[in-house]
Amino acid sequence: MYRLHPPAESLRSYIENYWFVSHVPGEDVHLRVDVFVDARADLIFNFEAPYRREVIGGGGSEHDRSNLDAQRLVPIRILQHGAVRIVGVRFHLGGLAPFTRASIAPWSGRTPAPELVFGDGIRELESDLRTTDFEASARMIDDFFLGRLRLDGAQATFERALSALVAGDGRVLVNELADVAASSPRQVERLFARGLGFPPKTVGRVLRFQCALRQLMTDPGVPLGEVAANAGYYDQAHFVRDFRVFSGGVPRGYRGHYPPEVPNDFAPNVVVFVQDVDPPERRDWSGPPDPRTRGGKHG
Incomplete structure (x- = not known):
């Protein structure tokens, strides 16, 4: 199941949305997402199955914990199988800047643990998100980022x-x-x-x-x-x-694969999110999961 939630009004210049992916009990999920370069970042709270992050044409790494998939200059592929539960924060281009206390440059192209970028308080947020529902999770994320917003x-x-x-x-x-x-x-x-x-x-x-x-x-x-x-x-x-x-x-x-009613500022990705053992390729926009197409971006 996919759900999207907008951030608080004062965060919308910096955060596109919060996105949630969860499996139906007993469901075996197969996820593959090819993510094009867009220089945006996703904060990913990953609560269940680990996923593999591959640089297309390069190496890969396994991730069984939450991370910030920082802005990068290489396309990546996300592969995940089994029980999936993710809470994600999708930042606008440059939207990460007002929430960090230091330069983002050291994290570019990397997947640091959230506390290295946002401080230890984000671990408390992660713990709370494990047991809260959709609406409560969105409010908690709002509170965290509103408390860190620094505009000068x-x-x-x-x-x-x-x-x-x-x-x-x-x-x-x-x-x-x-x-x-x-x-x-x-x-x-x-x-x-x-x-x-x-x-x-x-x-x-x-x-x-x-x-x-x-x-x-x-x-x-x-x-x-x-x-x-x-x-x-x-x-x-x-x-x-x-x-x-x-x-x-x-x-x-x-050529000709741009879906209708898609935000103009998103580049599409090649996305697979189906329950088939050998799923067909689907093309979708590079935003968070979209329930209409059963595909989405997983940072």
Whole structure:
């Protein structure tokens, strides 16, 4: 069973939603999710079956505890089998920054234990979430993050620069971001390192990839060269190279697979969440689980 819950109003600029996955008693769940690069983070409270996290085209690791799957620059595959119970927090791009006391850079591409990022108090939250229902869990998560929310001048500068980069689909120079944020290029670089773990140029690559992916899936008749140009790539070869790095596949494999009524700021993932022994592939958007399609993103 999948359920989504919005965060408190004052958290919605930073947290997309809370997502819950639970199995029916006696049910044997088979889960596979291919997660494209989007530079977002998920906090995952995993209460039952361990899962395997594989870098597509690389190595893998087993996870039997909760973790923060921090923003990364490689596509990953999540494999989970058996009894599944997960409570997840899906952050917006850059949304993790106001809840941490230190730079996010050391955690980029990693899966640290939650207390290393949020402090020991999150273990108490995890313990409480084990025994509470859906609505109570959402209220507890709200309370935790409202208590940690820190907004200051540096955060405001970071948000202005990031908003400008997103609005430009990643095609904004650092000097231009600095002008928008009323700051210096050097300060903007520092704020991105602290708040996202990546420089603006790298975040821009991710945004251009997502822009191209959306066009491929919504308008499959557009030639690849035009898709590349529309997304701001210098040439088609550069586009194909970045696409492979961030998705694990090639552009032609993703034509025309964008589902209806999907949020515009999400890149789809290839998702399987069925009870069959040999389940068919399903394509879904890279958000938390969606009950309409029986698929979803598991960070």
